[in-house]
Amino acid sequence: MREGNIVAPVCAVSEVAPVLREGASEVYFGIMTEEWVRQFGNAAFISRRQNEYAHISTFDELSEIIETTNRYDSQATLVLNTPYSESQLPYIYEILEQWETRGGHSVMLSDMEILLWLRNRKSRLKRHLSVMAGVFNPLSADFFKCLHISRIVLPREKTKEEIDHFMAQASPDLEYEIIVMLQKCEFIDTFCNFYHASHDETGYEGHGCRLSYTCGNKKVRHQSANDLETPACAACSLAAFHKAGITNYKIAGRGYPPEIILKSVRFIRQVLEDHHTARVKYMSTFGNDCSGLRCYYE
Amino acid sequence: MIDCKAVRQTDLSGCQRIYFGHETCEKRLPAFPETEELLETAEKEKLKLSLVTPFLTGKGISKAIALIRQLVAIKPDIEVITSDWGLLYYLVTTKTGTPVISRFLTGQQTDFRLNRLSPDLFPGRKEHIASCALLKSNTIQFLKETGIRRYEVNNIFQPFKLPANPPIHYSLHVPFVPLTIFKTCPANLDFNRIKRTCAPDACDKTSSIWHNAKLEHEIHRIDNALYYKNPDYRTTLNANPMIDRIVFHQM
Numbered sequence: 001m002r003e004g005n006i007v008a009p010v011c012a013v014s015e016v017a018p019v020l021r022e023g024a025s026e027v028y029f030g031i032m033t034e035e036w037v038r039q040f041g042n043a044a045f046i047s048r049r050q051n052e053y054a055h056i057s058t059f060d061e062l063s064e065i066i067e068t069t070n071r072y073d074s075q076a077t078l079v080l081n082t083p084y085s086e087s088q089l090p091y092i093y094e095i096l097e098q099w100e101t102r103g104g105h106s107v108m109l110s111d112m113e114i115l116l117w118l119r120n121r122k123s124r125l126k127r128h129l130s131v132m133a134g135v136f137n138p139l140s141a142d143f144f145k146c147l148h149i150s151r152i153v154l155p156r157e158k159t160k161e162e163i164d165h166f167m168a169q170a171s172p173d174l175e176y177e178i179i180v181m182l183q184k185c186e187f188i189d190t191f192c193n194f195y196h197a198s199h200d201e202t203g204y205e206g207h208g209c210r211l212s213y214t215c216g217n218k219k220v221r222h223q224s225a226n227d228l229e230t231p232a233c234a235a236c237s238l239a240a241f242h243k244a245g246i247t248n249y250k251i252a253g254r255g256y257p258p259e260i261i262l263k264s265v266r267f268i269r270q271v272l273e274d275h276h277t278a279r280v281k282y283m284s285t286f287g288n289d290c291s292g293l294r295c296y297y298e
Numbered sequence: 299m300i301d302c303k304a305v306r307q308t309d310l311s312g313c314q315r316i317y318f319g320h321e322t323c324e325k326r327l328p329a330f331p332e333t334e335e336l337l338e339t340a341e342k343e344k345l346k347l348s349l350v351t352p353f354l355t356g357k358g359i360s361k362a363i364a365l366i367r368q369l370v371a372i373k374p375d376i377e378v379i380t381s382d383w384g385l386l387y388y389l390v391t392t393k394t395g396t397p398v399i400s401r402f403l404t405g406q407q408t409d410f411r412l413n414r415l416s417p418d419l420f421p422g423r424k425e426h427i428a429s430c431a432l433l434k435s436n437t438i439q440f441l442k443e444t445g446i447r448r449y450e451v452n453n454i455f456q457p458f459k460l461p462a463n464p465p466i467h468y469s470l471h472v473p474f475v476p477l478t479i480f481k482t483c484p485a486n487l488d489f490n491r492i493k494r495t496c497a498p499d500a501c502d503k504t505s506s507i508w509h510n511a512k513l514e515h516e517i518h519r520i521d522n523a524l525y526y527k528n529p530d531y532r533t534t535l536n537a538n539p540m541i542d543r544i545v546f547h548q549m
Contacts, residue, residue: 040422041419041420086429087422088422089434112432116436116437135383136354136382137359139383162356186489187478188478188479192479193477194409195411208409213510213517215508222490
């Protein structure tokens with residue numbers, strides 16, 4: 001029996017229906033308009049994800065996403081989860097107004113200024129607090145409740161023990177979401193300042209978290225990031241998460257090829273139906289044994 | 299900012315305040331008995347105290363609160379530099395100590411590569427990379443209502459101008475600018491071996507330097523965080539006269 005919602009990323013309107021048909025309960029996405037790119041470029045300044053192809057680009061596409069998710073009795077979350085400067089706020093407010101006016105469901109945020117703005121104008125948009133906000137303990141959740149949040153995405157650096165401890169004291173009037181597939185990183189989202197630009201940018205060496213470093217005569221070994229062959233995963237922990245009260249399971253990977261997202265949704269759906277054979281299903285879905293080094297929350 | 303276990307070996311001449319604690323790892327927060335020597339020195343030298351705290355797990359926040367309660371009983375006006383929303387919530391709702399927003403929560407963009415982006419390519423980018431997440435009008439007002447009067451900032455390379463919004467005060471940290479934090483120290487420089495436990499061999503070392511031939515600056519690993527170094531703070535002070543405190547790191 002299905003227990004919990006799968007929350008899947010999409011980068012285009014055409015990706016919405018396939019992930020919902022595959023078993024996702026909700027989708028999330030970012031928007032990077034041409035005007036935004038003209039003003040600020042296509043680095044990860046609007047949604048902690050670089051490049052136009054990881055985002056939709058027009059307000060009309062907002063309506064199309066709403067229409068498709070409504071048709072599937074689903075919902076969509078607009079991701080605006082980075083901190084913004086004063087001069088960016090008018091762009092962000094316009095996007096939010098468009099999203100709300102057109103019937104959007106929810107928005108994922110971390111910037112307190114925007115949470116205050118939504119609260120002050122009595123917005124009906126549901127507010128999901130991004131991992132970027134850094135809710136590491138239940139008292140932090142209590143702090144953000146006064147800003148009218150409805151859901152918290154838990155930091156992906158927690159251990160299972162820390163998650164249990166958090167959920168044992170967590171406020172029952174909030175929803176909780178946890179990342180269960182793809183894009184495990186060795187750094188803490190909330191405090192990571194490595195610049196994420198497009199690889200097309202002149203002189204850009206790559207994300208600071210993936211560059212080669214040496215220390216003395218030794219090489220720093222980053223965590224494996226091969227999500228296409230051995231994707232990072234928390235499938236073995238799903239039953240425990242559900243028991244703890246976490247009901248929304250997020251597939252990371254905005255900007256990834258749609259095939260890996262569809263495979264991930266299918267895999268998590270199958271594990272939710274029968275969590276006893278997660279490793280076997282991992283092998284049959286992705287073609288490789290899970291390495292044990294790619295486990296979230298270990 | 300000093301290691302409270304080494305207070306007697308530290309030259310405190312010219313200092314008005316001691317920063318102690320740990321800004322990135324809850325396991326490195328001192329236990330109360332470890333602060334006794336520091337408290338004695340502060341009393342003797344008439345120095346004020348600021349306890350620096352990191353982001354905190356459920357267990358970590360209990361440990362931090364227990365320490366703060368003991369310190370406040372002796373030094374009621376102690377500052378608590380917080381990088382954790384839960385601890386801030388505790389401090390303001392219980393009116394404990396003097397809460398200060400840490401340089402990690404203030405939210406500057408610190409990757410030194412931002413400083414070489416062409417300001418002409420995209421008209422809005424220069425202002426964006428100089429901004430701080432929390433230093434916007436409504437947020438400052440909201441936090442002011444909870445009792446926040448001081449924010450801490452980094453001496454980043456790209457020019458920035460802090461908003462003048464009395465009675466808000468600013469502290470500038472010199473010379474290390476944080477780039478990122480990892481949950482635990484990497485064992486033997488291998489992030490694949492980050493599991494549930496910390497790597498004691500990495501934890502006990504004060505610092506190591508990482509190089510990448512394409513990057514113009516060295517990266518300093520200090521415990522579970524990466525920093526770069528910018529010792530020249532005169533330019534920042536000239537542009538931001540409302541900075542009324544400099545926090546020097548002895549790392």
